[in-house]
Amino acid sequence: MPATTETLTAERILAATEEVLRRHGPAKATVVDVARALGVSHGSVYRHFRTKAALREAVTKRWLDRTTEVLAAVAADTxxxxxxxxxxxxxxxxxxxxxxxxxxxxxxxxxxVLVGESGEVVNDHICDLTGQLTDIVRAGVASGAFTVDDPETTARALFQATGFFHDPGYAKEWERPGVQEEFEAVMDLLVKGLRG
Known part of the structure; x- marks a missing residue:
């Protein structure tokens, strides 16, 4: 195994794990594969992530956080x-x-597949997203644009009502003709509902 001169960090391990997952898939990817890709021993990987499950959970969180960060910028755009x-x-x-x-x-x-294994990470991600939506709905109520009694419950309802457009289970449907128009029609209905 070639020695590496670059410092082994959690971020490097996660990036390598993503590449290993891309190459081998979740069923065949191992910590040994990740270590080999980094040119280190698998024990070095385990010093950062105590178990294979912890590594898989961390790489899933990293993937979900990319979306959370992009959406946070929109939510904060006053x-x-x-x-x-x-x-x-x-x-x-x-x-x-x-x-x-x-x-x-x-x-x-x-x-x-990994999201299905990472219940707590997914729940935290959904809480972050519905928290962003709650802030937007709250701002709408404060400005008089929206007339809802409970911004938090409304945000969760909005998220659930749009599941077709973000739940990975529907991914095959997202490229069919007319789906963008369906999305816009759903948004029109939801926004009308927020106005009261």
Whole structure:
């Protein structure tokens, strides 16, 4: 095994893990494969991630966090009125999911498996996303644009109502003709509901 001169960091391990997953898939990828790709012993990887499950959970979190960060920028954009922020937030989410599924379908399928294994990571991710939506809805209520009693419950309902456009289980449907128009029609209905 060749020695590496670069410092072994959690981020390097996660990047290598993503490549190993892309190459071998979740069923065959091992910690030994990750270590080999990095030119280190598998014990070096285990010093950063105590178990294979912890490594898989961390790489899943890293993947989900990329989407969370992009959406946080939209949620924080007070230059948009609340209605436009809701629309832009969901459009950004849908576009990100479609891009991930379309550009690298093998890795998307791999992450779909990993997401299924990482219940707590997924729950935290959904809480982060619905938290962003709650902030947008709250701003809409404060400005008088939205008339809802409970912004948090409303945000969760919005997220659930749009599941077709971000739940990986529907990925095959996202490229069929007319899906963008369906998305826009759903957004029109939801935004009308927020106005009261």
């Amino acid at each position: 230059g948009l009125d609340p209605e436009d922020r809701v629309r832009e937030w969901f459009a950004t989410l849908f576009a990100a999911k479609r891009r991930k599924a379309g550009l690298d379908p093998e890795l998307f399928a791999t992450y779909t």
